[in-house]
Structures are given as structure tokens and as C-alpha cells.
Amino acid sequence: MKFLHTMVRVTDLDASLDFYVNQLGLVEVSRKEVPAGRFTLVYLAAPGDKGGEIELTYNWDPEEYTGGRNFGHVAFAVDDIYEKCAALAKGGVTINRPPRDGYMAFVRSPDGISVELLQKGGPLPPQEPWASMPNTGTW
Numbered sequence: 440m441k442f443l444h445t446m447v448r449v450t451d452l453d454a455s456l457d458f459y460v461n462q463l464g465l466v467e468v469s470r471k472e473v474p475a476g477r478f479t480l481v482y483l484a485a486p487g488d489k490g491g492e493i494e495l496t497y498n499w500d501p502e503e504y505t506g507g508r509n510f511g512h513v514a515f516a517v518d519d520i521y522e523k524c525a526a527l528a529k530g531g532v533t534i535n536r537p538p539r540d541g542y543m544a545f546v547r548s549p550d551g552i553s554v555e556l557l558q559k560g561g562p563l564p565p566q567e568p569w570a571s572m573p574n575t576g577t578w
């Protein structure tokens with residue numbers, strides 16, 4: 440068996456693509472418009488990673504999505520968690536759980552999907568301002 444994707448429903452496809460692609464750094468692998476079902480599917484992956492995708496589901500007719508508490512997060516390993524968090528913050532993404540430990544950070548998508556970032560190869564040395572930065576939200 441092979442893990443394929445995690446599907447998340449999004450309320451604003453452009454805002455979600457800006458977050459997952461422009462801010463987080465994923466790339467669009469494919470997309471499928473389904474007029475009969477009035478929805479669009481967009482498959483995203485980390486560059487060069489065949490390990491699995493995020494399937495964004497955009498329903499053309501507005502829906503309200505209440506956050507399923509049972510859903511936790513999607514996680515990505517990053518080359519430099521400090522650089523990634525600084526870039527995300529510069530792009531207007533709130534770092535809910537800053538990488539105080541040089542290893543783990545959490546941000547949220549425009550629809551509140553929790554995204555975990557983990558430092559490849561283990562923790563980096565502590566670095567300000569991250570080492571003393573408080574949490575700014577939940578994850």
C-alpha cells in the first residue's frame with residue numbers, strides 16, 4: 440500500500456494556493472475541474488518529493504467547514520526552519536508555534552489547517568528571536 444494524499448477542503452482556492460505554493464513552497468502537480476460536481480481538485484507536493492500530496496478540494500458553491508477536532512496536522516521536513524519561518528512571517532503567515540527549540544514550528548492555512556514544520560536532521564542551535572518568542576496561537 441502507498442500513501443497518496445491528504446484531502447483538505449478550502450473556501451478560497453487562490454488564497455490557499457498562495458499559502459501552500461507561494462508561502463509554504465509546494466508545487467502544483469495536477470488539477471482536475473469537475474463541472475458535474477461543481478468542484479476543483481488541485482494536487483500539491485513538496486518539490487521533488489514523491490512521498491505524498493495534499494489534495495485541495497474547492498467546492499464552487501460556498502460551504503462552511505467546521506474544524507474537525509480529530510484532524511491534527513500535515514507535516515513537512517524543511518532545510519532551515521528559521522529561514523522558512525522568517526519567509527512565512529514576511530509573507531504574512533502567523534507562526535503560531537515558533538521554532539524555539541530549532542526543530543518544530545506550526546502555522547495554519549487560510550482555512551485553519553494546521554501545518555507542522557520539522558527541521559531536517561534534527562534541531563538547529565537556538566537562535567533569536569525564535570528562541571525567546573512566545574506562542575501566538577494554537578495548532
Ligand SMILES: C[C@@H](O)C(=O)SC[C@H](NC(=O)CC[C@H](N)C(=O)O)C(=O)NCC(=O)O
Nearest residue numbers: 444446448476477478479480494496497498
Ligand atoms: C480523486 C480522488 O483523490 C478524490 O478524492 S475525489 C473524491 C470525491 N471528492 C469530491 O466529490 C469533491 C467534492 C465534494 N463536494 C467534497 O467536498 O468532497 C469524494 O468522494 N469526496 C467525498 C469525501 O468525503 O472525500
Ligand code: NI
Nearest residue numbers: 444445446494
Ligand atoms: Ni482524494
